[in-house]
Amino acid sequence: MIENFTFYLSLVIAIVLLIMLANKIKVAYPVLLVLAGLGICFIPGIPIIHIDPALIFIIFLPPLLYEAAWSISWKELWHWRRIILSFAFVVVFLTAMSVALVANHFIPGISLALGFLLGGIVSPPDAVSAGAILKFVKVPKRMSSILEGESLLNDASSLIIFRFAMIAVATGQFIWYEAALSFSWMLLGGVGIGLLVGFVFMKAHKYLPTDANTDIVLSIVTPYLMYIAAEEVHSSGVLAVVSGGLLLANKRHLFLSSTSRLRGVNVWESFCFVLNGLVFILIGLALPEITEGLRNEGVSISSAIGYGLLITLVLIVGRILSAYGAVIVTLIMRNFITVADTRSPGFRVPLVLGWTGMRGVVSLAAALSIPVQLADGSAFPQRNLILFITFIVILLTLLLQGLTLPYLIKKLITPNLETDLSEDEVYHHIRKELADHALFHLRTNYSEQLETDPVLQQMSRKWEDAGRLADDMVMAEACKVIYLDILSKQREWLHQKNNEEATLDEDIVRKHLLNLDLEEEKLRFL
Incomplete structure (x- = not known):
């Protein structure tokens, strides 16, 4: 570890430079990082980076999911709950099942259980990749809300499938009623533990004599404790982090000071910036170890690439069909129940929504977490082939969909479909209303102090000026x-x-x- 410290330091510097380049040329940085990792691994003398599979989930997933939960709007998540839940659970399950059936039929040595294992790995789209791309293009708020909400929950559903498939591979059997009970516990237990741990930390922030520094440290510890506590009792650590993160995010103004909130945002952005950069460059750096394992198993690289292309095609087509299927179901169900949006999105929105299926962080972490050996000491069947197919899927979806998605959005999507006002106009309108509300409260409750205190008088004039600000005086x-x-x-x-x-x-x-x-x-x- 110590002898490779210079390499790790150089890797971080390379990540920063590559992300700067990606922002300059307006390309999603995960694309450049994966390609860079792929190029670096061919440089002679580069050490092979190997992370203990058992630590992959614990290192990367909890903080990334927690930060996503703090960033998302609960109001938007609830507003679009039906389509978000359908994409996060129903579509993920159908995708995993499609991959399992295709892999079992066309790939030699892949049983149905291994097919579901592969399906659980590659079924969840990556939120980081989509977010990096959407930074350069404007999309309707409803689309970004659906993508954010889906990405927050689909990791949990895919990892549940992954866990059940691992059990089936290890034991050679699948008992449906035991799986149903286990699935229920993973859902309910994960959400319950996340809310419980979140409640405890919320009270700790509120009643203990903390300052900004201790608040930030506690916030970093929180997702790890949520994840570990849930996993220890065999429930979903991902759902624990998501549910606990949503609770704390929506109550942050009650237990965190303004200083803690401001500093915490900066710390978390930098922390997740490094984690995301590392995990994407690790995707490229992992290739030599995977290809060596394929050679040892006697699988040709060309055949493995073909299998990866096949699975990628299944994923892309399946997601696009699912997007159109969700629209059709919504149009039918609006006749019977109240839906979030009664307008028909046409063919454009489902196509773009279906094309946002880049794979990344979770798929890599899940694939690398497959143990090398089973409990009886025998080699895990087709491990390196599954890893290689996962690598091909991530690489192809990032390159094909990641590079073409901005063009597709610009051609097919018109921003601000939900309102006649632009985001800036809405912002300044609320700003004026906020000033009027502050001025009314000041004059109603502190009229005597206002007559004598020059500071309050100055504050009053400031809010009066803000209230008179015309829409075009930006x-x-x-x-x-x-x-x-x-x-x-x-x-x-x-x-x-x-x-x-x-x-x-x-x-x-x-x-x-x-x-x-x-x-x-x-x-x-x-």
Whole structure:
């Protein structure tokens, strides 16, 4: 480990540079990272990175799922619950079953149980890849909400299938009523444990004398404890993290200070940035070990690539058909129940939704977590072939769908279908209403203090100005440039004053510099 430290450090630097390049050329960074990992592994002398399969899920999944749960809107998740649940559970199961049947029929040595194992691995689309692509294009809010909600839950359903398939492979049998009971416990137990652990940590944040630093440390520990606690009692660790994360995310204003919330966002973004970068570059770096295992098993690379192409085709076609099937079911059911959207999306939205099926983090983690040996000491059947097919699926979906999805969205999707107002117009409209509400509360409850306190009077004038702001009086880009220049000159003046006055406390100067940074950050919302 120590002797390879320089390589690991170089790997992190390479990830940062590649993501910068991806942002520059407007390509989803998972695509570049996978290709880079694939290229690096062919460099002579590069050490082979091997992570203990038992640790794959624990290292990567809990924090990534937890951060996703904090980012998603519970209101949107509930609004689109029917289609999200159908994609996260029904579509994932149908996809896994399709992969199992095709693999069992066309791939030698793949039993039905191994087919379901492969299906559980490759069935969940990757949220990180879709999110990285959607950053460069605008899509209707309903589509992004469905994709975010689906990605939050489909990991749990696919890993449940994966776990049952592992049991079937290891024991050679599948007892349906035991599986049904186990499935129920995984769902209910996972959600219950996540909510319980989340409630305990919520009270700890609220009643213990924590500060911003301890709040952030506790937030990092929380998803790991949720996941481990649920897995220890054989329920779903993924559902525990998701349910607990949703609880804490929607109650964050009750137990976290504003400082903890602001700093926590920065820490979590950086933390998940590194984790996502590492896991995608690991996909490429894992290839030499997988191909060597294929050779040992006597499977030709060309045949394995063909199997990977076949499974990829099944996944792409199956998801597109599922997207159209979901639309048809919704159009029929709107005659009997209240649905989230009564409008017909046409053929475009389901096609784009079906094309957002890139595979990534969860599929890699699941594949690498397959044990090398069974409990009796025999080699796990077709392990390297399953790993190689998974690699091909991830690579092809990232390259084919990842590179073409932005073009497809621009050609087929019109943004802001839900409202006649743009996002900026809605933002400034709420800003004015918020100012009016603050001004009304101030004048109603603190009228006497308002007459005598100059600070309150200044606050009142600020809200009056915000309330009178016309819709077209949004800060223009030219004005922002001037404002940024002024802030820069203020920073220069502060640094100069700090250098010239030896007795001036530098901490005071740093507080003013922090205020300037906050003012500059506000420009993003003006």
